[in-house]
Amino acid sequence: MKNKIIIFLIIFTAFVLRVWKINNFPAGLNADEAAIGYNAYSLLQTGRDEFGHPWPVNFQSFNDFKPGFYFYLVLPFVKFLGLTELAVRLPSVILGTLTVGILYLFVKKIFRSSFFALSSSLLLAISPWHLHFSRGGWESNAAVFFILLGVYLFFLSLEKSKYFTFSALSFSLSMFTYHSARVISPLLLFGLAVFNWKKIFVRKNTKSLIIAFTLAFLLMIPLLLSFFGGVGTSRFSGVGIFADQGPFWRVNQLRGQHQNPMGLFPRLLHNQYIEYAVLFFYNLLSHYSGGFLFLFGDEIQRNKVPGMGQMYLVEFPFLLLGLYYLLKNRPEGWKFWLYWLAVAPVASALTFQSPHAIRSLNMVIPLVMMTGYGIVQSYFWLKGKSRLYYVLSIMYCGFFIWNFSFYLHQYYVDYPKTYPAAWEYGFRQLVSYVKDNQEKYDSIYVTDKYDQPYILFAFYLKYPPAEFQKEAKLTERDRFGFSTVEHFGKYYFGEINRSRPEEGRIMVVGTPAEIPDSATIVKRIYFKDGKTEAFRIIEQ
Amino acid sequence: MKEKIFIFLVVLSALILRLINFSNRLGLWTAFLSALIIVGIYFVIKKSDLMWARVSAVFLTISPWLVVFSRNPYSLFGRISTLFSLREVLQNYFSLFSAKYLFFSGIWPNTTKPLSYQGMMYLMDAPFFILGLMCLLPKKKNIVEKAIVYSLLIFPVISSVVPGSFLFSLLTGIIMALIAAKGFSSLIEKSKLFLIFIVFYLFFFIRFIDLYFIHS
Numbered sequence: 001m002k003n004k005i006i007i008f009l010i011i012f013t014a015f016v017l018r019v020w021k022i023n024n025f026p027a028g029l030n031a032d033e034a035a036i037g038y039n040a041y042s043l044l045q046t047g048r049d050e051f052g053h054p055w056p057v058n059f060q061s062f063n064d065f066k067p068g069f070y071f072y073l074v075l076p077f078v079k080f081l082g083l084t085e086l087a088v089r090l091p092s093v094i095l096g097t098l099t100v101g102i103l104y105l106f107v108k109k110i111f112r113s114s115f116f117a118l119s120s121s122l123l124l125a126i127s128p129w130h131l132h133f134s135r136g137g138w139e140s141n142a143a144v145f146f147i148l149l150g151v152y153l154f155f156l157s158l159e160k161s162k163y164f165t166f167s168a169l170s171f172s173l174s175m176f177t178y179h180s181a182r183v184i185s186p187l188l189l190f191g192l193a194v195f196n197w198k199k200i201f202v203r204k205n206t207k208s209l210i211i212a213f214t215l216a217f218l219l220m221i222p223l224l225l226s227f228f229g230g231v232g233t234s235r236f237s238g239v240g241i242f243a244d245q246g247p248f249w250r251v252n253q254l255r256g257q258h259q260n261p262m263g264l265f266p267r268l269l270h271n272q273y274i275e276y277a278v279l280f281f282y283n284l285l286s287h288y289s290g291g292f293l294f295l296f297g298d299e300i301q302r303n304k305v306p307g308m309g310q311m312y313l314v315e316f317p318f319l320l321l322g323l324y325y326l327l328k329n330r331p332e333g334w335k336f337w338l339y340w341l342a343v344a345p346v347a348s349a350l351t352f353q354s355p356h357a358i359r360s361l362n363m364v365i366p367l368v369m370m371t372g373y374g375i376v377q378s379y380f381w382l383k384g385k386s387r388l389y390y391v392l393s394i395m396y397c398g399f400f401i402w403n404f405s406f407y408l409h410q411y412y413v414d415y416p417k418t419y420p421a422a423w424e425y426g427f428r429q430l431v432s433y434v435k436d437n438q439e440k441y442d443s444i445y446v447t448d449k450y451d452q453p454y455i456l457f458a459f460y461l462k463y464p465p466a467e468f469q470k471e472a473k474l475t476e477r478d479r480f481g482f483s484t485v486e487h488f489g490k491y492y493f494g495e496i497n498r499s500r501p502e503e504g505r506i507m508v509v510g511t512p513a514e515i516p517d518s519a520t521i522v523k524r525i526y527f528k529d530g531k532t533e534a535f536r537i538i539e540q
Numbered sequence: 541m542k543e544k545i546f547i548f549l550v551v552l553s554a555l556i557l558r559l560i561n562f563s564n565r566l567g568l569w570t571a572f573l574s575a576l577i578i579v580g581i582y583f584v585i586k587k588s589d590l591m592w593a594r595v596s597a598v599f600l601t602i603s604p605w606l607v608v609f610s611r612n613p614y615s616l617f618g619r620i621s622t623l624f625s626l627r628e629v630l631q632n633y634f635s636l637f638s639a640k641y642l643f644f645s646g647i648w649p650n651t652t653k654p655l656s657y658q659g660m661m662y663l664m665d666a667p668f669f670i671l672g673l674m675c676l677l678p679k680k681k682n683i684v685e686k687a688i689v690y691s692l693l694i695f696p697v698i699s700s701v702v703p704g705s706f707l708f709s710l711l712t713g714i715i716m717a718l719i720a721a722k723g724f725s726s727l728i729e730k731s732k733l734f735l736i737f738i739v740f741y742l743f744f745f746i747r748f749i750d751l752y753f754i755h756s
Contacts, residue, residue: 269747281666286638288639324677
């Protein structure tokens with residue numbers, strides 16, 4: 001009973017931390033979130049996505065073909081809450097909160113320790129890494145929920161074989177939700193099968209296994225079919241490891257320093273296979289660096305809170321202790337646990353931006369478990385040493401509360417000031433102004449200095465999807481494989497200094513770097529800090 | 541007799557790697573000192589585990605960390621800077637264990653031969669370091685194993701609070717090589733897969749020699 005109350009409180013805390021001021025923090029709405037919302041809106045209105053594809057498995061969006069399941073999860077929220085930030089983010093908030101509950105059930109099931117389960121779920125509830133991506137419309141966060149659920153159901157199925165089907169369903173859904181899960185889920189399933197080989201392939205499980213395999217196979221058919229055409233290669237060619245030309249030039253440079261660059265020895269020693277393999281391992285191992293985990297976090301401003309790593313610094317000693325006790329005690333399931341930690345960043349390592357907090361988000365599960373295990377084992381070690389135990393516990397709690405408060409301060413106060421443009425703040429205010437004044441203008445030109453401005457306009461304008469589908473055309477892919485829309489209705493997006501019509505009244509929206517102080521500025525839009533200008537509007 | 545031949549080969553290889561094209565007189569002494577240390581460590585570890593001792597001697601002989609610093613002994617006592625803040629200490633500490641430093645680019649002494657694309661260890665050491673920890677941590681440890689585990693805890697901390705000196709990072713490197721050797725020796729005892737790994741090690745060793753003597 002006591003445990004039930006505690007886990008209820010932890011889940012409640014997780015929900016509050018995830019939903020508190022969700023409309024305003026993160027400050028703004030990023031282009032991916034806007035794309036999810038607008039495509040869901042478009043499906044509701046027309047039964048087609050923004051480019052006219054009926055009920056797609058992968059959404060074309062910026063030509064990055066986003067896996068579609070999160071879009072469909074958002075759909076009912078857009079239906080009932082309208083096309084708002086809340087509607088896009090609420091499914092992620094709910095799934096993030098549920099992940100905390102599932103982790104409790106999972107740890108309790110495997111390790112039969114309520115204390116360990118409670119400490120792990122509490123750590124996940126307040127984890128900066130998990131909180132960050134639960135508070136935005138991130139498909140990655142939804143995929144982590146389905147992955148963890150799949151793992152939990154798998155362990156349930158070792159006792160009741162009917163759960164194999166649900167586990168297969170959950171893993172399949174994760175693959176429909178986020179790109180990385182298409183690599184991680186099969187790897188985890190492989191690990192589960194290898195480490196539990198003798199328990200799975202027994203006579204009594206035959207029927208359930210056949211049903212589970214059949215279901216997974218049927219679900220994979222549309223996914224596999226969707227890979228034909230542009231979908232399969234588009235994303236990987238854009239952000240995949242081979243988009244990094246570093247190894248290619250390195251090979252050239254190193255071979256060139258040999259007397260006979262095309263000789264067998266230089267070719268054996270310096271070739272792209274080796275260099276890309278080395279790069280892959282570099283990417284993989286960079287996810288375990290202390291700098292990434294505890295000091296600086298991801299390099300991308302949208303994925304990080306200033307002054308914070310992906311985890312709390314006070315967790316570091318317990319993570320080490322957790323690893324130590326894990327190797328020392330070797331509790332049931334320890335091999336799979338370590339295996340998960342090892343493969344978690346594989347998908348991220350296959351891309352050229354590493355370490356990457358979104359693509360490796362599933363790493364947070366084995367990491368918080370390990371930290372939780374370190375705390376639990378330290379507790380048992382200290383228990384006999386009563387006075388020392390109290391002093392150290394109080395000190396630790398004090399440090400933890402300080403670190404947690406520091407994170408909240410950084411997130412709610414410092415983040416919008418330090419990285420004002422990270423979440424494309426200002427578009428809501430800009431579009432509101434444009435809406436009120438657009439009748440006075442024949443055309444409106446908007447800068448493309450911020451990521452994918454067209455989708456933010458379509459989102460905030462609630463532009464009729466039927467018209468958008470007719471008018472919008474994607475540009476050619478850039479070097480990262482992304483495209484954009486340069487024009488719909490009276491709105492034009494791109495370089496603001498490009499040629500514009502001589503006649504007619506035109507509104508031009510640019511950044512302070514593009515529109516000088518000497519211009520006649522009719523409106524200024526500020527970032528969340530209230531001081532830094534996001535947009536300047538002039539008339540022509 | 542077998543042991544004597546092994547030690548002779550280790551010392552010979554260590555000296556060749558450290559003395560070929562050597563450029564300063566002190567390097568001559570540190571090359572011999574380095575070989576002596578390797579032999580000393582071999583005999584200390586031998587009391588605990590013969591196979592581990594042999595692999596350790598080989599790993600220390602070919603360790604990029606040890607080879608480069610033996611050839612550039614002045615850098616070990618470079619300008620020591622003063623500290624600063626807890627954050628910087630932590631930053632130093634974490635960077636000692638970062639993949640970039642250990643396996644990919646390292647922080648090499650500022651000499652006339654800058655070494656690129658080579659970490660302080662071989663990439664192949666990474667799995668064996670983890671395997672070594674898995675062998676060392678769970679069981680009751682003898683004095684040698686205890687000393688190695690405690691050194692792994694202490695040396696990086698000292699190295700982090702005394703930035704600029706490479707001495708303690710070198711000592712950390714020796715400890716890490718010994719742990720990787722432990723992992724590798726445990727594999728030799730259990731599986732024939734080690735032959736494949738020897739081929740990989742050989743490749744990375746040749747690559748290091750190539751990067752150091754041809755490209756830098």
